[in-house]
Amino acid sequence: LAKTTQPISMDSYEGQEVNITCSHNNIATNDYITWYQQFPSQGPRFIIQGYKTKVTNEVASLFIPADRKSSTLSLPRVSLSDTAVYYCLVAFKAGGFKTIFGAGTRLFVKA
Amino acid sequence: DTEVTQTPKHLVMGMTNKKSLKCEQHMGHRAMYWYKQKAKKPPELMFVYSYEKLSINESVPSRFSPECPNSSLLNLHLHALQPEDSALYLCASSQGLQGTRDQSYNEQFFGPGTRLTVL
Numbered sequence: 001l002a003k004t005t006q007p008i009s010m011d012s013y014e015g016q017e018v019n020i021t022c023s024h025n026n027i028a029t030n031d032y033i034t035w036y037q038q039f040p041s042q043g044p045r046f047i048i049q050g051y052k053t054k055v056t057n058e059v060a061s062l063f064i065p066a067d068r069k070s071s072t073l074s075l076p077r078v079s080l081s082d083t084a085v086y087y088c089l090v091a092f093k094a095g096g097f098k099t100i101f102g103a104g105t106r107l108f109v110k111a
Numbered sequence: 112d113t114e115v116t117q118t119p120k121h122l123v124m125g126m127t128n129k130k131s132l133k134c135e136q137h138m139g140h141r142a143m144y145w146y147k148q149k150a151k152k153p154p155e156l157m158f159v160y161s162y163e164k165l166s167i168n169e170s171v172p173s174r175f176s177p178e179c180p181n182s183s184l185l186n187l188h189l190h191a192l193q194p195e196d197s198a199l200y201l202c203a204s205s206q207g208l209q210g211t212r213d214q215s216y217n218e219q220f221f222g223p224g225t226r227l228t229v230l
Contacts, residue, residue, distance in 0.1 A: 034218070034219075036219075041199075041223075041224070041226075042223055042224070043115075043201050043203070043221030043222050043223050043224050044154065044201075044219075044221050045221065046218045046219065046220070049218060087153055087154075099144070099156050099159075099219070100156070101153035101154050101155075102153065103152075103153055104153050
């Protein structure tokens with residue numbers, strides 16, 4: 001079963017743009033790439049989802065190249081409250097749709 | 112109501128106990144999920160229910176027994192657990208299963224989890 005790969009951790013400062021990349025070589029043709037945010041002792045929270053090219057919402061942008069083997073979550077102007085773990089999630093068709101979380105990227109935002 | 116609720120928040124049980132975790136959503140979602148999350152690890156998928164039928168079982172040991180009594184409720188029955196089963200158990204729901212082209216089907220709403228400790 002294919003793995004998704006993300007950087008283990010990243011540091012940033014308030015007001016900076018943060019880009020987190022996820023590799024997913026064996027993504028299924030019909031699958032969407034989804035990113036979640038998780039704070040300690042809470043369930044993950046949906047951030048953004050896309051299929052290809054670029055998607056933007058009020059909190060983030062998602063860039064997906066044509067081959068869809070990777071995706072990049074972009075957080076504009078981060079604040080201290082964006083300190084969290086960020087997971088990318090894809091589903092692999094294997095007798096159903098298995099949802100596989102990446103290992104997660106721990107983002108630390110400093111003042 | 113865009114909330115998934117889970118009870119209890121915390122559970123401590125012995126290896127011979129039988130207990131149940133409960134999950135509820137009233138968003139009309141037809142897919143519900145159980146995940147297990149160990150400290151500093153990503154959530155691991157355990158079970159998926161679609162339209163109240165078990166569609167995915169990720170080779171979970173039989174001491175974990177899921178149940179979906181109706182479209183709003185999901186239970187996880189626990190029996191003869193081991194200390195290594197101690198973890199945060201997360202429930203989630205979505206309109207449908209991932210893999211459809213309709214984006215709204217794919218977003219999973221997670222509950223706050225049940226922190227389980229097995230002594």
